[in-house]
Amino acid sequence: MKPVSLPSRRPTASLLVAVWIAAATSLACQDARAQNGWLPTSWFSSDEIDPQAMFPLAENDGPWLVLATTFRGDGARDDARRLVQELRRDFKLKAYSHEKSFDYTGRQQGLGLNPDGSPKKMRFANSEQVTEVAVLVGDFASFDDSRGQKMLARVKSLQPKALSGESGKSQSFSDFRKMVGLDRNSSKGPMHLAFVIPNPLLPEDFFTRQQVDKFVIEMNADVTHSLLDCPGRYTVRVATFTGAGTFDQKAIEAGDDGGKLEGRLVEAAEKAHRLTQALRRTGWQAWEFHDRESSIVCVGSFQQLAAQTNAGSGMNPEIARIVRELGPDPARLAGGSIMPRSIDGIMLDVQPKPIDVPRVPDGWR
Numbered sequence: 001m002k003p004v005s006l007p008s009r010r011p012t013a014s015l016l017v018a019v020w021i022a023a024a025t026s027l028a029c030q031d032a033r034a035q036n037g038w039l040p041t042s043w044f045s046s047d048e049i050d051p052q053a054m055f056p057l058a059e060n061d062g063p064w065l066v067l068a069t070t071f072r073g074d075g076a077r078d079d080a081r082r083l084v085q086e087l088r089r090d091f092k093l094k095a096y097s098h099e100k101s102f103d104y105t106g107r108q109q110g111l112g113l114n115p116d117g118s119p120k121k122m123r124f125a126n127s128e129q130v131t132e133v134a135v136l137v138g139d140f141a142s143f144d145d146s147r148g149q150k151m152l153a154r155v156k157s158l159q160p161k162a163l164s165g166e167s168g169k170s171q172s173f174s175d176f177r178k179m180v181g182l183d184r185n186s187s188k189g190p191m192h193l194a195f196v197i198p199n200p201l202l203p204e205d206f207f208t209r210q211q212v213d214k215f216v217i218e219m220n221a222d223v224t225h226s227l228l229d230c231p232g233r234y235t236v237r238v239a240t241f242t243g244a245g246t247f248d249q250k251a252i253e254a255g256d257d258g259g260k261l262e263g264r265l266v267e268a269a270e271k272a273h274r275l276t277q278a279l280r281r282t283g284w285q286a287w288e289f290h291d292r293e294s295s296i297v298c299v300g301s302f303q304q305l306a307a308q309t310n311a312g313s314g315m316n317p318e319i320a321r322i323v324r325e326l327g328p329d330p331a332r333l334a335g336g337s338i339m340p341r342s343i344d345g346i347m348l349d350v351q352p353k354p355i356d357v358p359r360v361p362d363g364w365r
Contacts, residue, residue, distance in 0.1 A: 055084050057096040057136060062199030063206065064145065065138035066152050068095070068191045069163075072132045080133035082162040087137065091158065093151075098134045098200060140196070141361070148196055155194045163190040211359045212291070219290050225276055227289035230357045232301030235287060236322045238352045239275055239297040241268035268295040271346055278344035284326075289358065298355070299326065305354055323352045 054077070057065075068087070071079045080097045087095035114120055137155055140148035198207060212228070220226045227235065242264070272288045272295035279286035279299060287298045299322050307316045324330075326348055332339045341348045 052081070053085070054081050054097045055088070055095060057098040057199070057201060059199065059201045061094075061096060062139050063202055064140040064143055064148055064196055064198055065096070065136040066140075066148065066155050066194055067197045068135045068137055068155050068194050070132055070134045072130060076131055076133045079162070080135050083135050083160060086160050086162045087135070087158075091160070093137050093155075094139060096136045096138070098136060099131065100134075101131050136197075138199075143196055143198075152194060152196055155189075156192045157189045158191060159189055160191075211361060216291050216358075217360060223273075223288055223290070225280065225287050227287040227296075227298055228358060228360055230287050230298070230301050232303055232357055234302045234305055234319075234354050235298040235357050236300050236319055236326075236352050237296050237298050237349065237355045238279075238322070238326045239272070239346070239348045240294060241271045241296070242294040265290075265293075265295075271295070272297050274344060275346045275348075278346070282343075284322075299352075301357075302354075319354055327352050 069083070071077075077099070080099075084095045084097050087093045137151060138148075140151070142148075217228065220228055269290050272290065275297045276286045276288040279297070284299050285301060289296050289298070300318060302316055302319060305316055305319065306314065326341060328338050328340055328350060338350060340350050
């Protein structure tokens with residue numbers, strides 16, 4: 001395996017510099033860029049803010065934001081609007097509102113069963129419909145983004161007029177202050193309970209998908225059929241190579257394991273490449289992927305794991321075909337022998353398995 005130089009750990013800074021230069025030379029595009037949710041507000045002209053604008057949160061804002069506070073009940077929308085506009089106008093922050101309704105008037109399934117075997121039904125003690133409006137500030141690439149942590153500290157210390165409780169304003173927020181034991185004379189900021197959260201509009205599996213770093217991206221940079229180029233959300237892993245079979249215990253005991261480890265990883269990468277080529281020659285849409293510990297080969301590209309059939313919802317038929325045809329020989333399996341298939345002399349996994357396609361951070365490839 002050829003040596004790979006470790007890339008810079010600060011890709012964000014260089015990216016922002018490049019965007020700043022582009023923004024400076026393309027003033028006509030400022031408003032459009034300001035709306036994409038990723039650039040500091042201070043780079044753009046401070047136009048008058050529509051007094052009725054709520055600046056609702058969108059899916060492309062974030063993916064991480066600071067939850068400044070939440071308003072609840074009567075006046076929640078008006079209170080949230082005033083705070084969002086003040087944060088944008090006076091503090092130059094990218095602030096958004098996000099509304100959610102809760103219905104506590106219906107019957108809910110309780111624990112246990114009735115004497116006749118039917119599920120128990122219960123009602124909430126306070127039967128009501130409630131609207132909550134959250135105010136969020138962003139946008140940040142990750143939970144531990146240094147900009148996000150600095151913004152969190154700043155938001156906690158702010159004393160916006162919209163939360164002062166003067167002139168009968170911010171009634172819904174005043175109720176919240178009482179609930180958490182924060183009186184008007186407290187030395188703490190009214191948003192001292194702020195914390196960082198993921199964008200609630202993103203799909204549930206957005207953050208569970210494996211995200212690779214730049215070192216791994218460089219390892220796969222020259223791969224023709226790299227899994228990083230797979231357009232689907234899912235694929236099927238059919239072979240895994242760690243080089244464990246060439247493990248030299250004597251070399252480890254002698255303290256000379258560095259070269260052996262590198263040799264095993266090179267061997268794993270070569271097997272993955274050979275298998276990918278062999279599968280492609282026989283008509284399979286094969287991909288290879290290499291990281292610090294192993295190399296894998298996958299087949300297929302899918303947006304969904306399940307599919308609707310005449311019999312109902314079930315495994316995607318193409319995924320089922322891959323598992324069936326590249327899994328253990330069914331004839332031997334029926335005889336009690338679990339023997340993985342072999343292609344071009346290379347053994348596949350005992351059980352092909354659907355996995356997430358690794359995700360490359362925006363702007364890194």
